[in-house]
Amino acid sequence: MSPSTESSQYALLRQRRFLPFFGVQFLGAANDNLFKFAFTVLVTYQLQLQWLPPSQAGLVIGALFILPFLLFSATSGQLADKLDKARLMRWIKAAEIGIMGLAAGGFVAGNAALLLACVFLMGLHSTLFGPVKYAYLPQHLQPQELTGGNGLVEMGTFVAILLGNLAGGLLIAMPGSGGAWTAMACVALAVAGWALSWAVPPTPATDPGLRVNWNPFTETWRNLRLAYGQVAVFRSLLGISWMWFFGAVFLSQFPAFARDVLHGDAQVASLLLVVFSLGIGAGSLWCERLSRHQVEIGLVPLGAIGMSVFALDLYFASRALPAVPVQTLAQFVAVPAHWRVMVDLALMSLCAGLFSVPMYALIQLRCPPTHRSRIIAANNILNALFIIASALIAGSLLAAGLSIPQVFGVVALLNALVAVYIFLLVPEYLLRFLAFVLTRLVYRFRVQDGGHIPAEGAAILVCNHVSYVDAVLMMAASPRPIRFVMDHRIFATPVLGTLFRWVKAIPIAPRDEDPQAYEAAFDAACRVLDEGELLAIFPEGGITRDGTLGPFKGGIMKILQTHPVPVVPLALQNLWGSFFSRVEGGAAMRRPFRRGLFSPVGLVAGPALPAAGVTPAALQARVAALLAA
Incomplete structure (x- = not known):
């Protein structure tokens, strides 16, 4: 079909070429985060394992989940180019049912070792799904629909992350039966995603004659070189990876920021996650309206400026809050100074959505179809490296004596420098911003x-x-x-x-x-x-x-x-x-x-x-x- 360029992005949610795919990726993201957060809470509050102390649980789980992105993204990109993507989705979703079946046993038995193995396997599941997810869109959407479609996907992903975390925390905390309820939820989401994948329309291979290189190291290097050969695309990959670096610093610090700086309880930390996720979702959706139904990379400098401005104001808004006893959610929102913090967080994350969505759309539009999945696999590799780097750099800054607000301020300034560097290397971003x-x-x-x-x-x-x-x-x-x-x-x-x-x-x-x-x-x-x-x-x-x-x-x-x-x-x-x-x-x-x-x-x-x-x-x-x- 040839949809009108004036149709709203929400019209995609009524069409078979988009809705089943959207549902599959939404359920997958929700299940990932329900499982990981429930496991983190289980280790932190219930199991009390000497070999996996609560202070290290989040780090170990996060590292195990991201490891397959480094090892197998290159292979997954080749498979997505070589095979029909709808069929590949069904295979991946069937594997998710098996993984969640193992995880169900781990939750019921309280077996942390089995659950850690499932974390790695779910990371592998997400690694295989990533190139399929973003290479699917340009095969079914018109160029003028790519920004709107990517906006919906980004919004759905962050809402799924939010709902998955909230559901995982609530289910695992149910007295006496938390493990069983969590197990049933994980399996149910996996089955629902697999069932919905059968409604995804056929998506033919873009390079069916491709010979798969099973060596992940040589293929990873080859993918990065392939991406490097297209300047605007490679800079967009770096830009997206930087956005994940930027976001990971804030997401990883929310619990400590809520407790030590804002003096709030666990519900306040959850509120920060809600505000951040909804901001990303709103910015992602807003891209389509601002771009007027085309891939508008002029939004990228606008997003970068907003990310630095509001992150810097978040530093100023939070650095001098008085020390008070731990506040409940109601007490926290009753303080006017805290609203400035939440507004900064909301606008900063909204700008992150404006920053990232056009770059995803540009990559999909300008990559050769035969290599699109492998370029997206290179993006996943870079994302993983930048997320790891964010943890190391944020940890080093905190170890050096910086406060959490100061770390936020440093990241705001780094974001400005990185943005200037990227935009000077690829002036098209600034020129399109001028045109915008x-x-x-x-x-x-x-x-x-x-x-x-x-x-x-x-x-x-x-x-x-x-x-x-x-x-x-x-x-x-x-x-x-x-x-x-x-x-x-x-x-x-x-x-x-x-x-x-x-x-x-x-x-x-x-x-x-x-x-x-x-x-x-x-x-x-x-x-x-x-x-x-x-x-x-x-x-x-x-x-x-x-x-x-x-x-x-x-x-x-x-x-x-x-x-x-x-x-x-x-x-x-x-x-x-x-x-x-x-x-x-x-x-x-x-x-x-x-x-x-x-x-x-x-x-x-x-x-x-x-x-x-x-x-x-x-x-x-x-x-x-x-x-x-």
């Missing part, structure tokens, strides 16, 4: 028929040239990066010239002015098309001086002679007379906001034209028709 701000604050930007901009493959975009921000607006309308051929004089413009260099725009000069630069521009443009990317040209040759559409020059024909790719006409509407355009008898960028904030502008896309039917006059007529639409 420009199209929502300076202008009220509306895209019509944006689906005509191809989601894959080489193509040339041609557009009228009205202002100095035309390229930025076109970037905001496209789900993919665009390389622009632009008048060399625009690169001398302060700020904008730097931005266009960052985006690797191609400077072109008139042939009679600089023949060498002229030929170099065409060579660069052809290389862009050879790489299967989008190339944008302003055929008028310069920004309009009177607001009318000028004659199109013939440079595009030189490119089409050797690269007969589709040509997509675009028209920017209502930009003439704005701050970034020229005005009658004057220059651009004078009298800021002369049309006020939220000035309405638009971009209209027309159907692609085959190269054989393209002439400069015909293209000009198409763009003129779009301008009048």
Whole structure:
């Protein structure tokens, strides 16, 4: 089906291509956390084992669960590329029933050794499911649905983590029968997930001829190198892994933070988990609305800024709270100063959702389908390494004498440094952020028929040239990066010239002015098309001086002679007379906001034209028709 780009992400929850899969992953995440938390509580409060003291139980359980991600993620990525993902889900869910059957015996008998073995096996289960989970979405969702679909999955995952932890703690604490109730819940969730997996639609293998390399070490290295070969994708993997580092520091410190800093009981620690999980869920869902049904990585800098700002304010809000006797939940929420802590935590986690969801969607969109699961496996490996690093670094900071609020402050500053590093390495994030701000604050930007901009493959975009921000607006309308051929004089413009260099725009000069630069521009443009990317040209040759559409020059024909790719006409509407355009008898960028904030502008896309039917006059007529639409 070809769903409307205007449909809500919640419509996916009524469709077979998404709902069964969503249910399977939700139940799996809930079961993981119910099992782990119930086991942690069992060891902490009931078993009292000398060889597994309560102070070490959480660390040991967490380490055992994450170990399979390091050992077997590479293998799981290969299997997800080689096999039908729906069938693989059913096999994984059947294995979960067996694992939870063993765990049920461990809970009933109070056998910690058996439960530790099941922790490792459930980690293996999650390792196998991870690449399937994220590689499934782009096979069933349209590109404009990926942000919404990933937002739902992220929201579901954190809500499942929350509910699993709460249920695990309540069930195992039931007097006399906690083990039995926990055992039944674990098995019931596993059976429900397996039954629901049969409703997941077939999802054919993307590389059925793949020969599986069973050596996890050589394959892990190969996967990391494969991911490293795609700069934007690899930086997104690092960004997601950093988000897990950032979140793991806070999640691991919630119990001690609630007890030693906020002076609250166990219910206060649970409240922090609730606020954090709901914040992540809200941010994940909000991505779809803010992104306007496309993969909008401009949200990533916004999320990064918010994560640092609110984490830093959390440090200031919590560092000077007075020491008081242990407070109940009701007593805690009655103190106004504690609301600032909860608001900071909620907004920080909301921004973490804005930070991570677009990067998941970008990875799914830009990875080659034949290697998508293996790239996602590389992401899982990096996530595991960053989570381990977070535990080591946070532990070292605490051992060095820093307080928990100070650790939060250090992580807030580190987040700012990491974000700047990633965004300078991949300027596309910052440029899309600029486009995001420009199209929502300076202008009220509306895209019509944006689906005509191809989601894959080489193509040339041609557009009228009205202002100095035309390229930025076109970037905001496209789900993919665009390389622009632009008048060399625009690169001398302060700020904008730097931005266009960052985006690797191609400077072109008139042939009679600089023949060498002229030929170099065409060579660069052809290389862009050879790489299967989008190339944008302003055929008028310069920004309009009177607001009318000028004659199109013939440079595009030189490119089409050797690269007969589709040509997509675009028209920017209502930009003439704005701050970034020229005005009658004057220059651009004078009298800021002369049309006020939220000035309405638009971009209209027309159907692609085959190269054989393209002439400069015909293209000009198409763009003129779009301008009048």
